[in-house]
Amino acid sequence: MKTAAAILIALAVQTTLAGLVIRGTAAIDLVLIVVVYLALKSGPVTGLVAGTVAGLIQDALSTPILGIGGLAKTMVGFLSGVLATQFILDGPLPRFVLLVMATALHAGIFMGLYVLLDLRQFPDPVPAVIGQALGNGFVGVVGFQLIEWLSGFVDRRRAGQFLKR
Amino acid sequence: MALADIRQRPGMLLGAAVLLHVVLISAQVNTASGLPVLQVVTFGSFAEVQRGAMAVVDGVGNLWSGYVALRGVRGENDALKQELRTLQVRLQREHAEAQRTGNLRQLLELRERANLDTIAAEVIAAAASPEFRTVTIDKGTGEGVRADMAVISPAGVVGRVILPSGRASKVQLLIDRNAAAGALIERTRVQGVVEGFGDGSLRMEYVLGTADVKPGDLVVTSGIDGIYPKGFVIGTIEQVDRGTGGYYVITVRPAVDFTRLEEVLVVRTPAASPGSEP
Numbered sequence: 170m171k172t173a174a175a176i177l178i179a180l181a182v183q184t185t186l187a188g189l190v191i192r193g194t195a196a197i198d199l200v201l202i203v204v205v206y207l208a209l210k211s212g213p214v215t216g217l218v219a220g221t222v223a224g225l226i227q228d229a230l231s232t233p234i235l236g237i238g239g240l241a242k243t244m245v246g247f248l249s250g251v252l253a254t255q256f257i258l259d260g261p262l263p264r265f266v267l268l269v270m271a272t273a274l275h276a277g278i279f280m281g282l283y284v285l286l287d288l289r290q291f292p293d294p295v296p297a298v299i300g301q302a303l304g305n306g307f308v309g310v311v312g313f314q315l316i317e318w319l320s321g322f323v324d325r326r327r328a329g330q331f332l333k334r
Numbered sequence: 335m336a337l338a339d340i341r342q343r344p345g346m347l348l349g350a351a352v353l354l355h356v357v358l359i360s361a362q363v364n365t366a367s368g369l370p371v372l373q374v375v376t377f378g379s380f381a382e383v384q385r386g387a388m389a390v391v392d393g394v395g396n397l398w399s400g401y402v403a404l405r406g407v408r409g410e411n412d413a414l415k416q417e418l419r420t421l422q423v424r425l426q427r428e429h430a431e432a433q434r435t436g437n438l439r440q441l442l443e444l445r446e447r448a449n450l451d452t453i454a455a456e457v458i459a460a461a462a463s464p465e466f467r468t469v470t471i472d473k474g475t476g477e478g479v480r481a482d483m484a485v486i487s488p489a490g491v492v493g494r495v496i497l498p499s500g501r502a503s504k505v506q507l508l509i510d511r512n513a514a515a516g517a518l519i520e521r522t523r524v525q526g527v528v529e530g531f532g533d534g535s536l537r538m539e540y541v542l543g544t545a546d547v548k549p550g551d552l553v554v555t556s557g558i559d560g561i562y563p564k565g566f567v568i569g570t571i572e573q574v575d576r577g578t579g580g581y582y583v584i585t586v587r588p589a590v591d592f593t594r595l596e597e598v599l600v601v602r603t604p605a606a607s608p609g610s611e612p
Contacts, residue, residue, distance in 0.1 A: 213344045221351050236358035243351045247344065286363050 172207055172215060176223045179203035180230070196301055198272070200227050202309040204246045205271050206316070209258060213250030220246025234288060241278035245271045261310045268309040272302035437597045440488035445599060448486075450563060452599040453477050455485075458502065467510035467530065468493075469595060474501045482561050484601040490567035490589030491515060491555055492598050503600075507592055508568065509534055516559035517568050519545075520552040528553060528568050528586060536569055538584035545582065547574050553586050563601055 183199040200223045208216025224239030232238055249271055258264055276298040283289040291297075341347075360372035367374075438454070445452050455477075459470035473479050475498045485492040485505045493513060497504035506513050511532035518525045519541075526541040541547060551571045557564025569586040577583035 214341045214347060217344065217348055217351055221354075234359060234362050236355045236362070240352065240355035240359070243348070243355065247348050247351075251344075282359070286359070288363065 172211070172219055173222075175203050175207060176200070176219060176226070180223065180226060183227075196304040197308050198275070198301065198305055199308075200224075201242060201245065201272065201275055202268065202305055202312060204242050205249045205268055205309065206313055208246045208250035209253045209264070209267075209313075211250070212254060213247045216246030216248075216250035217243055218246075220244070234283075234286075237279055237282045240282070241275045244278055245275045248274065261314065264313055265306040265310045268306040269302040272305045273298060276301065434596065437488075441597050441599055444486070444488045448563070448566075448599075448601075450599075451602040452486075453479060453602060455479075455503075455598050455600050457595045457598060467507040467513075467532070467592070468496070469505050469507065471503050471505055471598060471600070472501070473600060474499045474503050476500050478602055479503050479600050480602075484562045484566075485598050486563075486566055486601060487590055487595065487598050489591065490569065491562055492590055492592075492595065494561050495600065505598075508590075509536060509588060509592055514559070515562050515568065516556040517553050518556040519547060519571070520554050522546045522551070525556055525558075526584070534588075534592070535572075536586035536588055538571070538586050539581070541582045541584055543576060543580045543582055547571065547582055547584060549574060563603065 179199045179202070204216060204220045204223055207219045220242035221239055224242030225235065227242070228235045228238040249267060252258065252267060256263070258267055276294070280291045280294055280298075284291065357372060360375055361370055363371045365371055365374050441454055445454070453473050455471035455473040457469045458472045461468040471479075471485070479495055479498045481495055481498055483495045485494060491508055493505045493507040493510070495503045496506045507530070508515060508528070509530045509532070511530050513530040515528050516525070517528040517538060519538075522545065524541055524545040524547060526538045528536050528538050531537050536553075538553060549571050553568045553571060555562040555564055555566045555568060567589045569588040569590075571584055572587040573585040575583040575585075
């Protein structure tokens with residue numbers, strides 16, 4: 170339930186902030202960040218499901234071909250979950266690196282399939298991908314910290330109210 | 335429980351998800367020919383399945399038609415072989431009938447041409463001993479056959495009757511060692527006696543060494559022996575040699591193929607009244 174809500178919120182915010190564009194490419198992919206976060210927290214299966222659902226919805230909303238973004242996010246969600254089970258990715262730097270790698274993988278699959286199927290060309294994509302990866306990494310790390318701090322804050326407050334009683 | 339099982343197999347889940355996406359993408363993307371990839375791939379894959387299924391069906395069909403369904407073929411084959419043998423025998427019989435008809439036609443033509451009183455007879459047996467060159471014909475005294483009657487065929491002189499019985503007669507062939515016939519060389523009218531030599535050839539004796547004789551000359555009956563009508567072909571001179579006593583030794587190749595005698599004519603007309611002139 171929390172997973173679905175997170176995806177929906179990310180999609181809503183993403184569509185709202187679609188104006189944040191650098192060189193014609195969305196600089197930040199909030200949906201991707203949420204998928205990576207869910208994979209980090211819940212493992213590869215959750216990451217996979219979240220990536221599939223979120224990617225398909227994102228495809229339906231924005232791209233002409235349903236499934237390419239879904240496939241890319243499925244792979245990213247699954248692999249992020251696998252990495253999270255193999256390595257300790259609690260610190261900001263590992264998470265930043267993970268988000269950069271996830272963005273690069275997502276872009277590779279997404280653009281690669283479009284080019285492979287001769288549906289669209291991406292002239293000079295590297296700067297755009299780097300920009301998006303850095304943006305996702307920064308926003309993701311900050312977002313993850315914020316969510317975890319808020320989560321801890323809520324927990325501490327509930328504990329304090331419980332003790333006052 | 336099932337959900338828990340799936341969560342224990344993330345790789346399988348990933349494969350399913352990837353396959354789902356590939357199918358989804360394929361359904362929307364067209365090939366160079368304008369057809370959806372999913373349709374092309376599905377059709378192509380199913381075509382291979384159909385090809386495989388057809389191969390299996392063909393294999394089973396061939397197995398059935400090539401082995402199982404052939405159980406009755408052996409009997410049919412035997413029946414067909416029997417029928418073939420019957421037809422071959424019939425064909426040979428028909429062929430023999432045709433051959434015989436041809437021979438009889440030739441015999442009839444000879445009969446008309448020779449203007450002789452003759453009896454047509456069929457050779458029914460050969461000599462019991464190889465030392466004697468004789469045949470048996472199916473006409474005997476009951477049909478008017480008598481001893482020393484000449485026997486001829488469309489090709490030429492065959493021999494003479496030596497032993498007539500009621501319904502058959504023994505004929506001494508001209509090539510028998512004891513057979514002889516008065517003969518003359520058609521070209522030069524030189525006379526002599528043709529005798530059998532026992533080996534299938536004939537010798538013309540008593541021809542003077544001064545006579546005009548050469549290989550290739552035709553030898554015919556002279557009629558002076560009182561048995562063979564005059565002018566019937568005996569054979570062709572094959573070789574002329576100088577003999578002792580001032581006579582030629584002349585080898586004659588018989589005109590009649592004695593190994594293939596089937597129908598003959600027995601001449602009832604006395605030799606004194608000759609047939610047509612040669």
